[in-house]
Amino acid sequence: MRNRPAYAIESVDHALRLATLLQQEGPLGVSEAARRLGVARSTAHRLLAMLVYRDFAVQDDRRRYVAGPALGRRVPTEPAAALRGLALPHLRALTERVDETSNLTVLVGDHVRFVVTVEAARVLRVGDREGRTLPAHLASGGKAVLATRTDAEVLALYADRHPPVVDTAALLRELRRVRRRGVALNDRGTEPGVTALGRVVRGPRGVPSAAVSLAMPTSRFRRDRVAGWAAELAATAAAVERELAGG
Amino acid sequence: MRNRPAYAIESVDHALRLATLLQQEGPLGVSEAARRLGVARSTAHRLLAMLVYRDFAVQDDRRRYVAGPALGRRVPTEPAAALRGLALPHLRALTERVDETSNLTVLVGDHVRFVVTVEAARVLRVGDREGRTLPAHLASGGKAVLATRTDAEVLALYADRHPPVVDTAALLRELRRVRRRGVALNDRGTEPGVTALGRVVRGPRGVPSAAVSLAMPTSRFRRDRVAGWAAELAATAAAVERELAGG
DNA sequence: GCTACCGTTCTGCTGTGCGGAACAGACCGG
DNA sequence: CCGGTCTGTTCCGCACAGCAGAACGGTAGC
Incomplete structure (x- = not known):
């Protein structure tokens, strides 16, 4: 100045x-x-x-x-704007701890939309996807949210599709694995070279079905580090949930 | 609006x-x-x-x-500000054609500085490095510029170093390869998971020693595509050179 | 219902933002 | 070298544009 x-x-x-x-x-x-x-x-x-x-x-x-x-900021998407503001400091803290790109996504029909992204500081990183959508059954955040639904609810989401876009039996099996592990994996399912882990964020009625996720270059993904990343995601989701519960 | x-x-x-x-x-x-x-x-x-x-x-x-x-823009670095303006549209065109992140770098002592970056549109990409510096002997743009110097000039650049930071014999051999190929390679030499190709930009006296480069995730680097990338870099360098010659 | 806050709308008035003129510099052609 | 034509920069008189106060409508808490 x-x-x-x-x-x-x-x-x-x-x-x-x-x-x-x-x-x-x-x-x-x-x-x-x-x-x-x-x-x-x-x-x-x-x-x-x-x-x-x-x-x-x-x-x-x-x-x-x-x-x-x-x-240099993106326009908040209206239905999730409050959630964005709540979650952003926690995503920032997550990205700082883990040094990978973090996202908040919300379920919209059978897709997830990226509400906000906090990019990692490294030169090679997954970029900002705010405003974009991905099929819920492929994205880590989408799977994390779908795993909180009953099998019947998931089947209903993909009913009436000609031709069918999803192998629902395989999806239900995967959602069971997500529930067991507490974290959802998307390994190059939506973008070559990108691997992501997602964790549901539970909130009161009226709050969109949301998830936090970490997205990284596949070259940096290690199966022996999943437990650590999952713990970080769980802590972040819990922090956002506490804010949602507190109003 | x-x-x-x-x-x-x-x-x-x-x-x-x-x-x-x-x-x-x-x-x-x-x-x-x-x-x-x-x-x-x-x-x-x-x-x-x-x-x-x-x-x-x-x-x-x-x-x-x-x-x-x-x-949301970085302050232009003064000595290279004119070069930045000239090169930017060409870098944009290059990135659009190739869909990888492109850079303009200038040699400053024995480092290169990133004058401007145009990021690829893909989610997994090498990010913006504008304002950052890298050792010239490791960076693709640095090697491209050093390859235009005589062996004596390169040796002089790294003289008086205790302890020596560069194996000058190995560097000179590599610069000979750069001259033969017309393009310089940096394969994870400065950043895990990042591979870059650089091409010198020649200009009249008074213009900083510069290079254009393409930087990509190593997972997307293919040896059989180097010739195509090199041709794109050569065309971009030639376009910038024509503008520099035209004043 | 009342009070205290909020964001939003409207209008009279005066001082702030405007444009013209002058200044200084750069460049080009004769 | 000089004159002309551009440039960015500085300064000042004046009239109208930006300001604050008041009113409006809404929300939340007591």
Whole structure:
């Protein structure tokens, strides 16, 4: 940052400061934004409206504002936005401990959608998949969630398909293995060279069926490390669940 | 982007639009910025000064302005900033054709620095290394540039080292191979699981010694594809060289 | 129901943002 | 070398754009 320009523009300064605040401090309400800038609430609201208009901010479903796509952030997907905010610090901690890319996914029909990704710091890593979907029966997060369903519920999910897209007998066998192990594996099932482990996140009624997962280059996947990764995923899922239970 | 707010702030709108233009269209002068916004040059200059002040823009060594770190971009390194702008569209085209991560590196002493990275679109990819350095004798871009030097120049680069860090005889043998092949290989020499190919970019006096490279997960590296990748690198280097020659 | 918060909408007024003009520098052609 | 044409940068007078206060509608807690 430089010295203040000789011919500064106060209104522009407020807007840019506010964008930076959103980026650094996460969700902000209008009143807090006003306090931080030293302006009236109505002024803060107008500035936020301009930032939203030009994609520098997005309003979440609790009426607070977060950094938008123009600031190098992805737009939160609405139904899972609250879950995103809750889970993000825990995913960050997970990725820092394990140094692999972590994801939060939600079940949408027979697919999972990636709500948020925290990328590993290493040069070779699995990248950000936020906003993408994968077939639930192939993705680690999808399998983790499906494993919490009864066999009948899983069969119903894939009924009425002509031609059938899923070998349901094989899927049910795999979901039994997931339940036994407590963790779901996707070994190159959706992307060459990518292996992922997923763990369900249980929450109260109304919260989307979700999972946390670790995704890594297959070259870094070791069967003798699965137990450690599974424990990290379980701890992360438990932490998110505690927040969900606490409201 | 949403509908224009009922109580829009014109000055803020100009600033945010300008930030977005810098992000999307690369280096912009004051006059072009003024034309694009429909404002006076003096107004455009004030807006740019505000963006620089709050890290949303940086002025390059040709007095033009580019997106700054607050917009999720890295600050251009000054000596290579012009080269960056020239090379970027060609790197983008290369990455699109080959679907692997491409880089531009410059030689700095006995290291190379990554000036810019264009990441592949695939989920498993080598990430952005802009701003990082690697030892020249290990990196593909470093070897590509060193191969253009005489043996005496290379030996001089590594003289006066106690203890010696480089087996210079082995390095000279490898640089001969690079010259014969026209492309330099770094197979896991600097990062587990990453393989890279580099090609020198020749330019007029005053331009930093540079190279373009492709970096990929080792799992995707095929010896029978090296010739094709080398041809793509040669075409990209030639395109950048033509721009450098044209001024 | 009342109070205290919230985000959102509207309007009068004054001081801030604008553009024009001047300045300084770079480049090119005669 | 000089003049012309571009460039980015600096400065200042003025009028209208951005501000804050007030009102509105909603939510939560007592």
